[in-house]
Amino acid sequence: MLLAAKFALPVMIVAIAVPPALVSLLAWSTHPGPEQERWPGRPQLNKVSGVPATPFITSDRIDQLQNGTFKPSSKDIWVATYPKTGTTWTQTIVNHINGFPPLERGQYPFTYCPWPEVSLGLPPLRYSIEEINDFKRWEGPVGGWRCLKSHWHYADHMADAGKRVIYVMRNVLDVATSFYHHSRRFHFVYLDMADVSFDAFFEMLKAGNVDNGDYFDHVASWWAVKDRPNVLF
Numbered sequence: 001m002l003l004a005a006k007f008a009l010p011v012m013i014v015a016i017a018v019p020p021a022l023v024s025l026l027a028w029s030t031h032p033g034p035e036q037e038r039w040p041g042r043p044q045l046n047k048v049s050g051v052p053a054t055p056f057i058t059s060d061r062i063d064q065l066q067n068g069t070f071k072p073s074s075k076d077i078w079v080a081t082y083p084k085t086g087t088t089w090t091q092t093i094v095n096h097i098n099g100f101p102p103l104e105r106g107q108y109p110f111t112y113c114p115w116p117e118v119s120l121g122l123p124p125l126r127y128s129i130e131e132i133n134d135f136k137r138w139e140g141p142v143g144g145w146r147c148l149k150s151h152w153h154y155a156d157h158m159a160d161a162g163k164r165v166i167y168v169m170r171n172v173l174d175v176a177t178s179f180y181h182h183s184r185r186f187h188f189v190y191l192d193m194a195d196v197s198f199d200a201f202f203e204m205l206k207a208g209n210v211d212n213g214d215y216f217d218h219v220a221s222w223w224a225v226k227d228r229p230n231v232l233f
């Protein structure tokens with residue numbers, strides 16, 4: 001609860017008290033140029049590898065993760081999840097096991113466990129691939145592990161032999177409620193979602209027209225590898 005309160009506060013301030021100019025700045029800084037293919041319709045999303053992605057996740061970055069630009073390590077632990085399924089809690093647990101101190105006010109779990117899919121925006125949301133590749137920067141004081149966050153469906157750069165993945169699954173009805181509030185809160189990312197009704201959002205979720213696409217496809221992609229010794233589902 002304390003953790004939830006700690007993260008909810010800055011987020012709510014952003015949602016409620018931010019002047020329109022700052023909302024525009026946040027929107028601008030988290031959206032790609034015209035070279036990025038978009039997912040049609042509402043909310044505003046990119047189309048990356050055939051999947052709807054958050055506007056700050058671009059095709060270039062996913063290419064970099066998969067084409068050898070990103071340097072994986074045998075000391076990587078990926079926290080892989082569909083959005084709103086317990087990512088932040090799990091990152092926090094992994095950060096503590098890795099020996100990092102509790103977060104100070106204004107810090108986020110990304111401070112110790114970055115999200116490599118993000119190519120737009122500012123730290124701690126966004127880091128360059130060079131910064132992510134700088135293993136020493138992320139290495140935990142206990143055990144020497146690097147924690148990485150992902151909302152991507154199964155992909156080899158996270159889960160082939162020699163890496164470790166924790167995948168968290170959550171009841172889709174709870175995901176629906178949480179994702180609805182998330183979409184309204186971060187309306188400057190999704191655009192045109194500040195006043196979406198729950199019913200309208202539920203239809204978007206059912207159709208897979210939300211970040212990272214269809215919930216069931218996402219779970220199924222990771223379920224297929226759940227018995228691998230390096231995957232904790």
Ligand SMILES: *[C@@H]1O[C@H](CO)[C@@H](O)[C@H](O)[C@H]1NC(C)=O
Nearest residue numbers: 059060061063064067068069
């Ligand atoms: C990897 O992808 C990035 C982004 O599309 C591209 O700029 C880079 O040249 C690619 N590198 C290789 C080795 O293919």
